[in-house]
Amino acid sequence: MNLLPAYVLLDLETTGATPARDRITEIALIRYENGEEVARWQTLVNPHMPIPPFIQTLTGIGDDMVQAAPDFESVAPRLYQYLDGAVLVAHNVRFDHGFLKHEFQRIGIILRQKVLCSVKLSRLLYPQHRSHGLDAVIQRHQIVVAARHRAMGDVEAVAAFIEAAGRELGEDRVALEVARLMTAPSLPPGLDPSLLDELPETAGVYLFFGADDAPLYIGKGVNLRSRVLAHFSGKTTDMAQAVRRVEWLETVGEFSALLLESHLIKTRQPLHNSLQRRQRQLCAWRLAAAPDIHPQAQLVREDAIDPTALGDLFGLYRSRKHAEEALRGIARNHALNPRLLGLESGDVRASSEPDAQHYLRLKLALAAQRLKDWPYPGKIAVREYDATSQRTQLHVFEHWCYLASVDNEADLHDVLAQRSTPVFDLDIYKLLQQVLLPPAKTGAKPAIGGLEIVHFQDGYDQQKTSSSSQ
Incomplete structure (x- = not known):
């Protein structure tokens, strides 16, 4: 099917889900030009780190299999040739693209690649279905997969999905949706076009800066890429046209982003966040x-x-x-x-x-x-976990006041031992009203998903008091 002049279907197997920490263990790809397959390549990659047992069970790739395999630096020139001049297509392409960018960056190469996500293509083509993960796509189209969770097996599954969509809906319809996905938003003239490739599809906080590098606006999103680009889609505002630089900070999830957004707005005082800036007349x-x-x-x-x-x-x-x-x-x-x-x-x-x-x-x-009294006997933490990145963060509160955040429970001792004076913040109070539940309602789900509310007993023992499904 002639979707694009040149594109590469690619899949990676890795040691985990975090590009900055984990490494690639297998690469497979098929390159298409003018609708015809012109190359097919796969290789194991030595990650120079142990493969976790869970990943070995999932993929079937063990430490012994990659021990004699080439490392990424050795295969990078050939991989770069296959990618040259093509659109990178993958199922959840941000995952694969993120790993490739980090691996190339480690050897001093900046990868700038146009990408197309087959998950998004599935959503456009089959909006009546709720799930668009690869397993769901395989089942929906009755695709026979030679080796699920091996790189070439998954590449072939995506290729079979595209072919099936062409048969079911017509090649013109598939090509139309591909063209829609490839239409880039129009960025203000002062912004670096590389922003389109670099924005992650993760939760976090973004900051817009103007010509004088003064903060214009601070916002949060569960998907930073879509949230930031939404500012520049359609009829843009005067504020969006004035943006000259964009920064972002990735967070574990929505709750962490809300906390960080509130803090940054109060400390940076951006021009266009007037309603959320601190007002000392409370x-x-x-x-x-x-x-x-x-x-x-x-x-x-x-x-x-x-x-x-x-x-x-x-x-x-x-x-x-x-x-x-x-x-x-x-x-x-x-x-x-x-x-x-x-x-x-x-x-x-x-x-x-x-x-x-x-x-x-x-x-x-x-x-x-009447305002609510603190429903706990002391400090509590809100633990947020993201299954994709496997990151965890704990945010500590007491008497509706934010105290600190830590990335692991080992750092909690110092936070819990602090004897600081709580500072009341209306925005934090309102946020916690959505999340913290009285002990009488233990077991109910917080309004924001992916959270556990933990309270602390003598000796810093921790006990989960309410949770949401992850």
Whole structure:
């Protein structure tokens, strides 16, 4: 099938899922030109590192098989020839492309390759199906595979899928969707075109910088590539046209990205994140200690908010003006005396209602606005795990406040032993409201997937209190 002038179907087997850490153990490819197969090549590769037992079981490639195989540097010239002038096609191409870029980079070569993902092609061609992994594609099209999880076996499976799609839907339809996938977004003139090849399809945070290298915008996405390119698709904004440089930081998952985004917005103060930048006027309402203390509602500013006693506060507002407007609305709806609330001047003794009765009605009126006390006896961690990268990160919190993040449980001791003063942050409080569940609801799934909530007992023992399926 003549999809492209030249393309290479490729598959890699590796020691793991992380390009920066793991290495290639097998390469297989078929090169097509003008719809005809012109070359076919496969080789084992010595990764110069042990192959984990799980990977050996999955692929059938053991340490003994690669011991005498050439290393990547030895096969790189031949591989580069096969890739030259062709589009790289693979099932989940970002995985294979990422490994190739890292391997070439280790030997001083920058790989710039146009890519096409056959997973995305399957989604466009067969939107009625939910799963588009290679196993699902093989089953759906009844493809006979000689050696699943070996590089050439998987390459042949992708080739058979493309042929089957051409028979079922017509070659013109397949070619149309391929052309759609190959249409690159239009980047602003000041951006390096290599951005299209380098953006990863992982969760993380991205930063846009302007001509003076000042931060313009900070955002997050579960797929950095699609999220960043969405800013430059269709009718772009003035902000998007002003972007001259893009940075990104990959994270384990969505929760880690949300935390990092919140932190970077507050520290970098980007121009176009005005709604999320720190506003030091945050405040809440607190009832007076007794009914005869006037005003009965007292404003508490951010620097006086005690995270250990949030249950004594009502509402969280980004300014004194917003807080007073909200309290006036509550007073109107519940026929409360604005003088007793301190919203109007005048003699509070003129009220015919006893202070104690008014105080009780105020307390009931504010009940729906009451903030939540910390539902745990001490520090907890939110553990986020990504099965694809096999990365784990733990984020430690106490009294709704973010304390620190660590990449492994061995580093937790120092974090848990810290005696720092928690700093309250409204955005973190709102984020944790989506994730942390009271102990009474143990077993329920957090709103963000891939998380485990862990609390700590004496001796830093850890106990999982709720989890989501991964």
